[in-house]
Structures are given as structure tokens and as C-alpha cells.
Amino acid sequence: MRAPLKRYYxxxxxPMLLYTAMIxxxxxxxxxxxxxxxxxxxxxxxxxxxxWVFHYYFKYLAECxxxxxxxxxxxxxxxxxxxxxxxxxxxxxxxxxxxxxNQRELIGLSVGAICLGYxxxxxxxxWRFRA
Amino acid sequence: xxxxxxxxxxxxxWSQAELAERLDVSRQTVNAIETExxxxxxxxxxxxxxxxxxxxxTIFQED
Numbered sequence: 001m002r003a004p005l006k007r008y009y010x011x012x013x014x015p016m017l018l019y020t021a022m023i024x025x026x027x028x029x030x031x032x033x034x035x036x037x038x039x040x041x042x043x044x045x046x047x048x049x050x051x052w053v054f055h056y057y058f059k060y061l062a063e064c065x066x067x068x069x070x071x072x073x074x075x076x077x078x079x080x081x082x083x084x085x086x087x088x089x090x091x092x093x094x095x096x097x098x099x100x101x102n103q104r105e106l107i108g109l110s111v112g113a114i115c116l117g118y119x120x121x122x123x124x125x126x127w128r129f130r131a
Numbered sequence: 132x133x134x135x136x137x138x139x140x141x142x143x144x145w146s147q148a149e150l151a152e153r154l155d156v157s158r159q160t161v162n163a164i165e166t167e168x169x170x171x172x173x174x175x176x177x178x179x180x181x182x183x184x185x186x187x188x189t190i191f192q193e194d
Contacts, residue, residue: 002157066156067156067160067163068157128168129169
């Protein structure tokens with residue numbers, strides 16, 4: 001494993017632990033104050049460590065060599081497209097009353113498709129250009 | 132694109148890892164260029180040309 005990737009994984013440990021703790025906390029405990037904006041901030045708080053990981057990801061992209069960056073960019077593009085296609089497919093099926101999904105399920109499946117698309121495409125890229 | 136990188140690297144007696152270190156890229160990138168799975172950027176092609184002390188067009192040729 002090259003140093004930039006190793007550094008990215010190591011840097012990501014603390015934010016991911018924090019994310020796990022915050023997601024559990026935001027689901028187990030109610031917001032400390034009964035105000036709409038406090039509730040929204042409480043609900044969105046797990047996004048902060050994710051944004052922190054994304055910050056490290058951008059740093060990693062800057063430290064990559066050109067082939068590594070190409071693999072990452074291909075994975076990002078294809079995962080965004082697979083998320084958009086999944087979301088649109090589910091919306092069209094719902095419009096035609098062929099599928100009954102609530103908003104949570106719809107968004108969850110689209111985000112899942114983005115994550116799965118990224119992981120699969122990235123590993124295909126690594127396999128394709130393996131040394 | 133046809134690449135003579137493997138042949139030149141072997142002439143210089145370098146391993147893929149050594150060439151990768153000199154170019155500041157991964158071994159995966161050197162291997163992909165040698166096996167013609169990946170065409171390097173102009174910047175990397177110039178780096179290779181400087182390293183092998185040859186013009187770019189003698190290292191890379193169009194198919």
C-alpha cells in the first residue's frame with residue numbers, strides 16, 4: 001500500500017470512530033433542547049465527521065499519482081451515475097405505482113447505490129491496472 | 132500507444148519499484164505504462180524522457 005493511501009486510512013480512523021459514536025448518540029438520546037434548529041443540528045451532527053473524512057479524501061486525491069487519481073475519479077463518476085440511475089428508477093417505478101417506497105427507503109437505496117458503485121468500480125480499477 | 136519503457140528500464144538495470152521511486156509514482160503506474168494499459172500524461176512522459184535522456188517520441192509511439 002502506497003504512503004498516501006495508508007495516510008488517508010490512518011487519518012480516517014478518528015473521524016469514523018467519532019461518526020459511529022455520534023450516530024449512536026443522535027439515535028439513542030433526544031436533542032438536549034426542544035427547539036427545531038437544535039433538533040436539526042443534533043440530527044445532522046454525524047455529518048461533521050463524514051465531512052472531516054471527505055477533507056482527508058481530497059488531501060489523498062492531491063497526493064495520489066495520476067493513475068491512482070484516474071481510478072478514484074472513474075469510481076466517483078460511475079458511483080454518482082449509479083446513484084442517480086437508481087434514484088430515478090425508483091422514482092419512476094413509484095410514479096407508476098409499481099413500487100411503494102417511503103422517502104427514507106428511496107434516499108437510503110440511492111445512497112447505498114452510490115457507495116456500492118464506488119467500492120465496486122474502485123476495485124475493478126485496481127484489478128484492471130494491477131501490477 | 133506503444134511504449135518502450137520496459138525495454139529502457141531494463142537497459143538502465145532498474146526494477147519497476149526503482150523507476151517508480153525516481154518518477155514519484157506507484158509501481159502499479161509504471162507497470163500499467165509498460166503493459167500499455169495506461170497512457171501517461173505529458174508531464175509524466177517528459178519526466179520519463181528526462182530520466183532516459185531520450186526524446187518522448189522515441190519512448191512512445193502511436194499505434
